[in-house]
Amino acid sequence: MTNTGIWVAILVSSGLIFVARIVGYNVPGSILAKERLQRITGLIPIVLLSALVGSQTMVKSGEVVIDHRLAGLLAGAIALRLKGSFLIVLVIAGLTGALVYNFS
Amino acid sequence: MGVAIPVGMYGAAFGAAGIAAGLSIWQTSALSLLLFSGASQFAIVGVIGAGGTVIAAILAGVLLGLRNGFYALRMAPLLGVSGVKRVLASHITIDESTLVALAQDHEKVEQVRKGFWFTGLGVFFFWNLFTVIGALGASLLDNPSKWGLDSAVPAAFLALLWPQLTSRKLQLIALLAMAMALALSPMLSPGLPIISVVIIAFIAGWNSR
Numbered sequence: 001m002t003n004t005g006i007w008v009a010i011l012v013s014s015g016l017i018f019v020a021r022i023v024g025y026n027v028p029g030s031i032l033a034k035e036r037l038q039r040i041t042g043l044i045p046i047v048l049l050s051a052l053v054g055s056q057t058m059v060k061s062g063e064v065v066i067d068h069r070l071a072g073l074l075a076g077a078i079a080l081r082l083k084g085s086f087l088i089v090l091v092i093a094g095l096t097g098a099l100v101y102n103f104s
Numbered sequence: 105m106g107v108a109i110p111v112g113m114y115g116a117a118f119g120a121a122g123i124a125a126g127l128s129i130w131q132t133s134a135l136s137l138l139l140f141s142g143a144s145q146f147a148i149v150g151v152i153g154a155g156g157t158v159i160a161a162i163l164a165g166v167l168l169g170l171r172n173g174f175y176a177l178r179m180a181p182l183l184g185v186s187g188v189k190r191v192l193a194s195h196i197t198i199d200e201s202t203l204v205a206l207a208q209d210h211e212k213v214e215q216v217r218k219g220f221w222f223t224g225l226g227v228f229f230f231w232n233l234f235t236v237i238g239a240l241g242a243s244l245l246d247n248p249s250k251w252g253l254d255s256a257v258p259a260a261f262l263a264l265l266w267p268q269l270t271s272r273k274l275q276l277i278a279l280l281a282m283a284m285a286l287a288l289s290p291m292l293s294p295g296l297p298i299i300s301v302v303i304i305a306f307i308a309g310w311n312s313r
Contacts, residue, residue: 001161017139020176021194040310041305048281064286072258
């Protein structure tokens, strides 16, 4: 993406999120309080974050690969399972990934 | 105040992720200042880092940030703000401020409002401060892989996702979305496989069971 493209992405998405928030403060709650809509929008963060976990861990230039990032993620998952804090999870994932990258 | 340290760490992680994805320090900070919604910002730099298009980056960011609009709906009657204060309130309507406000006794409107403003403004300050620190720190590193940065970023997403997977059904949905994004990656241009999983949210959320 070009530098201009990055700025466009930043400004347009910031503007749209701003609009979403302002609309929320200015419409009667009943309009968007449809149960189905709430269920779907509740699931959207879950599916998008899952897709991001997958692609940030295992995709490299359009190919699915297994490398040091997966080792880091698995270590991070173990830390999460053991109820590690956000910082601990990141440090463990980062350290594991770096170790595998540098020594393999 | 207890929320400041995790927010700071997360902000630093975002700052570093922005640099790792190829954004400048200014661009990374602009996202924290103007968009101010963690998962959404991570998604945008994620798509940019993967070589996605402008549209794909915007779509991913907006889809993840839309929930702030729903928080706004929830907060509007409780805050009772108008004019400039409403604009300010809407910009700091995020996961943390909404959750802290809603955790207060709803009968005590003063407490609800205090929780919202205190948390929202506090998170805004620390989030932006640490975005700069993380971005500066990461821009000193030569190769993000060598320092584990590219392993820490997906772990940050996983840490955001983890507490939301409260049932078997949700775990299954998460696995499906991950598998779909991976399967589509060789076929679609970067960013699109991530956005395409929204279809899973529609299918799974259409009926209540």
